[in-house]
Amino acid sequence: MSCVSGIWSVHCIKGFSLSDSDERELERRHRQILRLRLPDEPVDQRFQSERDCVFRLSDVRWPDGPVCGKCGDGRPSWVESRRLFQCRRCRYQYSVTAGTNLHRTRIDLRLWFHTAEVAIRSWSSPISVRAVAIDLGVPVATAHRMRKIVLKDISRDGRGLLSEAVCLPIGHLPDGIVAGSPEHLERLKLQRARHIEDMEENFH
Structure with a gap:
Protein backbone atom coordinates (compact mmCIF):
# COMPACT_ATOMS: atom_id res chain seq x y z
CA MET A 1 0.00 0.00 0.00
CA SER A 2 1.21 3.50 -0.77
CA CYS A 3 2.05 5.36 2.42
CA VAL A 4 0.29 8.41 0.97
CA SER A 5 -2.99 6.60 0.61
CA GLY A 6 -2.48 4.89 3.97
CA ILE A 7 -1.12 6.56 7.10
CA TRP A 8 0.01 10.02 6.01
CA SER A 9 2.51 10.55 8.81
CA VAL A 10 4.49 7.41 7.98
CA HIS A 11 6.80 9.46 5.75
CA CYS A 12 8.13 11.13 8.91
CA ILE A 13 9.53 7.85 10.26
CA LYS A 14 13.32 7.98 10.33
CA GLY A 15 14.84 5.89 7.56
CA PHE A 16 11.55 5.40 5.69
CA SER A 17 11.94 5.87 1.96
CA LEU A 18 9.09 7.18 -0.18
CA SER A 19 8.53 6.13 -3.76
CA ASP A 20 8.76 8.77 -6.49
CA SER A 21 4.99 8.71 -6.95
CA ASP A 22 4.42 9.24 -3.22
CA GLU A 23 6.91 12.13 -3.19
CA ARG A 24 5.05 13.76 -6.09
CA GLU A 25 1.70 13.25 -4.37
CA LEU A 26 2.92 14.82 -1.12
CA GLU A 27 4.38 17.78 -3.00
CA ARG A 28 1.12 18.22 -4.94
CA ARG A 29 -0.87 18.17 -1.71
CA HIS A 30 1.55 20.61 -0.11
CA PHE A 47 1.95 44.37 4.20
CA GLN A 48 2.18 47.86 2.78
CA SER A 49 5.61 48.83 4.07
CA GLU A 50 9.02 47.26 4.54
CA ARG A 51 8.53 47.56 8.29
CA ASP A 52 5.31 45.53 8.06
CA CYS A 53 7.23 42.78 6.26
CA VAL A 54 10.08 42.80 8.76
CA PHE A 55 7.78 42.29 11.71
CA ARG A 56 5.67 39.70 9.90
CA LEU A 57 8.82 37.69 9.09
CA SER A 58 9.98 38.14 12.66
CA ASP A 59 6.69 36.72 14.00
CA VAL A 60 7.05 33.69 11.70
CA ARG A 61 10.71 33.08 12.49
CA TRP A 62 10.53 33.79 16.22
CA PRO A 63 6.97 33.14 17.51
CA ASP A 64 8.10 33.96 21.05
CA GLY A 65 10.02 37.07 20.00
CA PRO A 66 13.38 37.80 18.30
CA VAL A 67 16.41 36.02 19.74
CA CYS A 68 20.00 37.26 19.56
CA GLY A 69 22.13 34.85 17.52
CA LYS A 70 25.20 35.77 19.51
CA CYS A 71 24.19 35.46 23.18
CA GLY A 72 20.66 34.03 22.96
CA ASP A 73 18.95 36.91 24.73
CA GLY A 74 15.34 37.47 23.71
CA ARG A 75 14.73 41.10 24.63
CA PRO A 76 16.04 43.20 21.71
CA SER A 77 15.30 46.82 20.94
CA TRP A 78 14.40 47.97 17.43
CA VAL A 79 16.73 50.34 15.56
CA GLU A 80 14.36 52.02 13.11
CA SER A 81 17.06 53.91 11.17
CA ARG A 82 18.85 50.65 10.28
CA ARG A 83 15.88 48.27 10.40
CA LEU A 84 17.79 46.03 12.77
CA PHE A 85 17.23 44.45 16.17
CA GLN A 86 19.79 45.28 18.85
CA CYS A 87 20.43 42.93 21.74
CA ARG A 88 20.03 44.66 25.09
CA ARG A 89 22.57 42.35 26.69
CA CYS A 90 25.53 42.23 24.27
CA ARG A 91 24.54 45.13 21.96
CA TYR A 92 24.83 42.87 18.90
CA GLN A 93 22.73 44.06 15.96
CA TYR A 94 21.03 41.59 13.66
CA SER A 95 18.42 41.56 10.91
CA VAL A 96 15.33 39.39 10.61
CA THR A 97 16.96 37.63 7.64
CA ALA A 98 20.28 36.84 9.38
CA GLY A 99 21.11 33.14 9.06
CA THR A 100 18.44 32.50 6.42
CA ASN A 101 18.51 32.21 2.63
CA LEU A 102 17.70 35.91 2.55
CA HIS A 103 20.77 36.84 4.60
CA ARG A 104 22.38 40.10 3.42
CA THR A 105 19.70 40.58 0.76
CA ARG A 106 19.49 44.10 -0.60
CA ILE A 107 16.10 43.42 -2.13
CA ASP A 108 13.09 44.75 -0.25
CA LEU A 109 11.16 42.12 1.68
CA ARG A 110 8.00 43.39 -0.02
CA LEU A 111 9.40 42.06 -3.32
CA TRP A 112 10.28 38.72 -1.71
CA PHE A 113 6.76 38.45 -0.26
CA HIS A 114 5.19 39.35 -3.61
CA THR A 115 7.29 36.77 -5.46
CA ALA A 116 6.39 34.06 -2.95
CA GLU A 117 2.68 34.81 -3.32
CA VAL A 118 2.89 34.75 -7.13
CA ALA A 119 4.86 31.49 -7.06
CA ILE A 120 2.26 29.81 -4.83
CA ARG A 121 -0.68 31.01 -6.94
CA SER A 122 0.98 29.95 -10.21
CA TRP A 123 2.54 26.69 -9.07
CA SER A 124 0.70 24.61 -11.69
CA SER A 125 2.48 26.65 -14.37
CA PRO A 126 5.72 27.87 -12.71
CA ILE A 127 6.55 31.54 -13.19
CA SER A 128 9.52 32.14 -15.48
CA VAL A 129 12.68 34.05 -14.63
CA ARG A 130 11.82 36.62 -17.29
CA ALA A 131 8.34 37.11 -15.83
CA VAL A 132 9.84 37.69 -12.37
CA ALA A 133 12.31 40.21 -13.80
CA ILE A 134 9.56 42.14 -15.59
CA ASP A 135 7.13 41.97 -12.67
CA LEU A 136 9.64 43.26 -10.12
CA GLY A 137 11.70 45.47 -12.39
CA VAL A 138 14.96 43.74 -11.50
CA PRO A 139 17.83 42.35 -13.65
CA VAL A 140 17.42 38.83 -15.01
CA ALA A 141 20.31 37.56 -12.86
CA THR A 142 18.58 38.88 -9.73
CA ALA A 143 15.26 37.40 -10.82
CA HIS A 144 16.91 34.02 -11.38
CA ARG A 145 18.36 34.00 -7.86
CA MET A 146 15.08 35.16 -6.30
CA ARG A 147 13.04 32.56 -8.14
CA LYS A 148 15.41 29.77 -7.09
CA ILE A 149 15.34 30.81 -3.42
CA VAL A 150 11.56 31.27 -3.35
CA LEU A 151 10.76 27.95 -5.05
CA LYS A 152 13.05 26.12 -2.62
CA ASP A 153 11.56 27.90 0.38
CA ILE A 154 7.93 27.15 -0.48
CA SER A 155 8.57 23.51 -1.44
CA ARG A 156 7.64 20.70 0.94
CA ASP A 157 11.29 20.23 1.90
CA GLY A 158 12.00 23.96 2.14
CA ARG A 159 12.27 26.04 5.27
CA GLY A 160 8.91 27.69 4.59
CA LEU A 161 9.84 31.11 5.97
CA LEU A 162 8.34 33.03 3.04
CA SER A 163 5.36 30.72 2.54
CA GLU A 164 4.41 31.03 6.21
CA ALA A 165 4.83 34.80 6.01
CA VAL A 166 2.37 35.24 3.14
CA CYS A 167 -0.11 32.48 4.06
CA LEU A 168 -2.67 32.45 6.84
CA PRO A 169 -1.73 30.50 10.00
CA ILE A 170 -2.79 26.86 10.13
CA GLY A 171 -4.51 27.50 13.44
CA HIS A 172 -5.96 24.86 15.74
CA LEU A 173 -6.85 21.54 14.16
CA PRO A 174 -9.29 19.06 15.70
CA ASP A 175 -7.87 15.93 17.31
CA GLY A 176 -7.02 13.31 14.72
CA ILE A 177 -6.28 15.76 11.89
CA VAL A 178 -2.61 16.17 11.03
CA ALA A 179 -1.34 19.32 9.32
CA GLY A 180 -0.71 18.52 5.65
CA SER A 181 -2.80 15.35 5.66
CA PRO A 182 -5.65 14.59 3.19
CA GLU A 183 -8.12 15.40 5.98
CA HIS A 184 -6.48 18.79 6.48
CA LEU A 185 -6.70 19.47 2.75
CA GLU A 186 -10.40 18.61 2.64
CA ARG A 187 -11.02 20.81 5.68
CA LEU A 188 -9.34 23.76 3.97
CA LYS A 189 -11.36 23.18 0.77
CA LEU A 190 -14.59 23.19 2.79
CA GLN A 191 -13.59 26.37 4.63
CA ARG A 192 -12.72 28.08 1.34
CA ALA A 193 -16.05 27.03 -0.23
CA ARG A 194 -17.97 28.37 2.76
CA HIS A 195 -16.02 31.62 2.62
CA ILE A 196 -16.87 32.07 -1.07
CA GLU A 197 -20.54 31.36 -0.37
CA ASP A 198 -20.57 33.96 2.42
CA MET A 199 -18.97 36.53 0.12
CA GLU A 200 -21.53 35.86 -2.61
CA GLU A 201 -24.41 36.20 -0.13
CA ASN A 202 -23.03 39.51 1.16
CA PHE A 203 -22.57 40.75 -2.39
CA HIS A 204 -26.20 40.07 -3.26
Missing part, protein backbone atom coordinates in the same frame (compact mmCIF):
# COMPACT_ATOMS: atom_id res chain seq x y z
CA ARG A 31 1.03 23.03 -3.00
CA GLN A 32 -2.73 22.74 -2.77
CA ILE A 33 -2.69 23.49 0.95
CA LEU A 34 -0.50 26.56 0.48
CA ARG A 35 -2.84 27.91 -2.21
CA LEU A 36 -5.86 27.38 0.03
CA ARG A 37 -4.08 29.15 2.89
CA LEU A 38 -3.47 32.29 0.83
CA PRO A 39 -5.81 35.09 1.94
CA ASP A 40 -8.08 36.83 -0.55
CA GLU A 41 -6.31 40.11 0.08
CA PRO A 42 -3.08 40.45 -1.97
CA VAL A 43 0.13 40.45 0.04
CA ASP A 44 0.93 43.96 -1.24
CA GLN A 45 -2.16 45.23 0.58
CA ARG A 46 -1.64 43.21 3.76
